Amino acid sequence: MLEIKDLVTGYGDLKVLDGVSLTVEEGETVALVGSNGAGKTTLLQAISGLLPVWSGDITFRGQSLPKLQPHQLPALGIAHIPQGRGILARLSVYDNLMLGGYIAAAKAKRSARMEEMFALFPRLKERREQLAGTLSGGEQQMLAIARALMMYPSFMILDEPSLGLSPLMVETVFKIIADVSQMGVSILIIEQNLVEALHVADRGYVLETGRVVLSGTSAELMGNDKVREAYLGI
Amino acid sequence: MDIFLQTTINGLMIGGVYALVAVGLTLIFGVMGIVNFAQGEFVMLGMYASWMLATYLKVGPYPGLLPVGLIMLAVGYIVFRTLIARVVGKPDEVAILLTLGLSIFLQNVILVIYGADYLTVQTTIKDAALNFAGLSLPLARVVAFVVALIFVGLLSYMLAKTDLGRAMRACAENRNIATLLGINPKFIFTLAFAIGIVMAGLAGVLLTPMFYVYPGIGTLFNLTAFVVVVLGGMGSVPGALLGGLIIGILESLTGTYVALDLAPIGTWLVFLLVLFLRPSGLFGRRVN
Ligand SMILES: Nc1ncnc2c1ncn2[C@@H]1O[C@H](COP(=O)(O)OP(=O)(O)OP(=O)(O)O)[C@@H](O)[C@H]1O
Ligand SMILES: [Mg+2]
Numbered sequence: 006m007l008e009i010k011d012l013v014t015g016y017g018d019l020k021v022l023d024g025v026s027l028t029v030e031e032g033e034t035v036a037l038v039g040s041n042g043a044g045k046t047t048l049l050q051a052i053s054g055l056l057p058v059w060s061g062d063i064t065f066r067g068q069s070l071p072k073l074q075p076h077q078l079p080a081l082g083i084a085h086i087p088q089g090r091g092i093l094a095r096l097s098v099y100d101n102l103m104l105g106g107y108i109a110a111a112k113a114k115r116s117a118r119m120e121e122m123f124a125l126f127p128r129l130k131e132r133r134e135q136l137a138g139t140l141s142g143g144e145q146q147m148l149a150i151a152r153a154l155m156m157y158p159s160f161m162i163l164d165e166p167s168l169g170l171s172p173l174m175v176e177t178v179f180k181i182i183a184d185v186s187q188m189g190v191s192i193l194i195i196e197q198n199l200v201e202a203l204h205v206a207d208r209g210y211v212l213e214t215g216r217v218v219l220s221g222t223s224a225e226l227m228g229n230d231k232v233r234e235a236y237l238g239i
Numbered sequence: 240m241d242i243f244l245q246t247t248i249n250g251l252m253i254g255g256v257y258a259l260v261a262v263g264l265t266l267i268f269g270v271m272g273i274v275n276f277a278q279g280e281f282v283m284l285g286m287y288a289s290w291m292l293a294t295y296l297k298v299g300p301y302p303g304l305l306p307v308g309l310i311m312l313a314v315g316y317i318v319f320r321t322l323i324a325r326v327v328g329k330p331d332e333v334a335i336l337l338t339l340g341l342s343i344f345l346q347n348v349i350l351v352i353y354g355a356d357y358l359t360v361q362t363t364i365k366d367a368a369l370n371f372a373g374l375s376l377p378l379a380r381v382v383a384f385v386v387a388l389i390f391v392g393l394l395s396y397m398l399a400k401t402d403l404g405r406a407m408r409a410c411a412e413n414r415n416i417a418t419l420l421g422i423n424p425k426f427i428f429t430l431a432f433a434i435g436i437v438m439a440g441l442a443g444v445l446l447t448p449m450f451y452v453y454p455g456i457g458t459l460f461n462l463t464a465f466v467v468v469v470l471g472g473m474g475s476v477p478g479a480l481l482g483g484l485i486i487g488i489l490e491s492l493t494g495t496y497v498a499l500d501l502a503p504i505g506t507w508l509v510f511l512l513v514l515f516l517r518p519s520g521l522f523g524r525r526v527n
Binding site: 074080093096107 | 402405406408409411412413415416417418419420421422423424
């Protein structure tokens with residue numbers, strides 16, 4: 006579904022990714038882990054076209070993404086929830102969800118989809134007229150996921166969805182991500198929370214200073230000594 | 240008392256048109272963070288367009304709203320794509336220099352084409368008035384007020400309740416997030432700018448029966464619109480409406496009770512007071 010080949014990119018003169026290759030198959034959930042500053046968010050920015058690609062290619066269902074305008078990606082079925090959740094704080098919960106269904110394909114089925122989202126996230130229904138910026142961190146993450154689902158995506162990208170959430174909320178969010186996967190949505194998830202991430206993921210990649218240093222099934226990575234040492238401290 | 244009431248109502252009516260000019264300015268500022276110092280010149284262009292329609296095609300001022308609106312939409316589109324798009328997201332002074340330059344350029348283009356003469360539109364509505372309860376309301380002002388409020392209302396509705404309005408608010412808050420939702424910020428900015436220019440042009444049409452048309456008249460509306468927007472809160476549509484009405488009334492009262500020449504002074508006093516007491520304006524978000 007998604008194929009990244011020898012991707013090199015960065016900011017100005019600063020090279021951040023130095024030849025990253027990665028794939029996500031249809032229906033798969035893939036985790037990308039790595040320490041702060043490894044280049045995880047940078048990779049996602051490149052996928053979404055918010056950062057130009059220096060060399061290499063990114064294809065989605067055979068289509069080269071860097072050749073498209075960034076705003077055309079949602080219409081292909083790609084929903085990207087950026088680091089920090091990316092909700093529009095000055096818009097109401099309702100308006101955020103409406104914009105989730107902004108693309109033509111989603112617009113037709115928008116009100117029905119919103120009811121589904123309200124059934125899935127009753128909190129959002131109670132707070133539909135509230136400004137999104139006044140929601141708690143966990144509620145904002147739910148809004149971000151609900152808004153992404155409004156697009157009827159086939160592929161969802163999440164950048165550290167557990168960041169800044171309480172342990173209980175982290176558990177809830179990962180449960181929701183598992184549910185999204187159950188709906189048939191392919192997922193690329195970035196996490197520092199390795200255990201939770203590999204728990205929902207089929208496979209994983211470890212990124213260090215702009216290179217993939219390890220990859221394998223979740224079970225393989227969990228059993229890897231280097232991973233256990235670096236991320237679990239055991 | 241009658242004079243007071245009459246003066247207040249006269250001011251209120253013209254204040255509605257100020258609000259229309261200011262709403263365009265505040266829309267452009269709110270969505271792309273650019274203060275358009277040429278906003279008054281687009282009012283002036285609207286006035287010349289209205290004058291030409293009346294003079295050469297015998298189209299009255301109010302049927303002229305539609306063609307002038309369409310012309311201004313095209314003008315706004317072209318100005319955005321050729322000039323303004325280059326400075327969106329750049330430091331403020333770049334946009335200020337560009338729009339100030341544009342304002343001087345437009346004044347001089349019109350000066351070259353039409354000369355410095357004061358033009359007027361011949362229309363019967365000029366002398367018509369509604370009389371009741373001892374008050375005399377010039378019809379041109381009443382129409383201008385009502386039509387201006389309708390357009391301000393339509394714009395408010397568009398911003399609050401339509402996808403286009405939501406997309407504008409999304410781009411105003413964060414262009415990258417808007418892009419991730421499938422919104423094309425360039426398209427949205429173009430449309431927001433062009434709609435802001437249409438508002439200015441329509442205000443020009445409404446003002447033509449009441450004002451002389453000359454190349455420098457835009458300066459007057461630039462100052463007024465700017466003060467109205469600061470008073471109401473940069474980027475706030477309800478603020479621009481209220482601010483426009485307040486400034487219209489104030490200007491009218493100063494003109495009657497102090498001196499006609501000094502009418503703008505009341506405006507400036509309010510402006511300074513607002514800056515001292517509530518710099519974020521009546522409806523503005525507080526900025527730290
Ligand atoms: N806009 C930017 N301009 C310049 N350098 C940047 C920019 N954004 C990120 N970087 C640099 O690129 C490198 C990778 O950053 P990135 O945000 O991709 O890391 P990350 O793996 O997502 O880290 P984290 O887990 O902390 O979010 C860092 O060294 C960072 O300083
Ligand atoms: Mg990151």
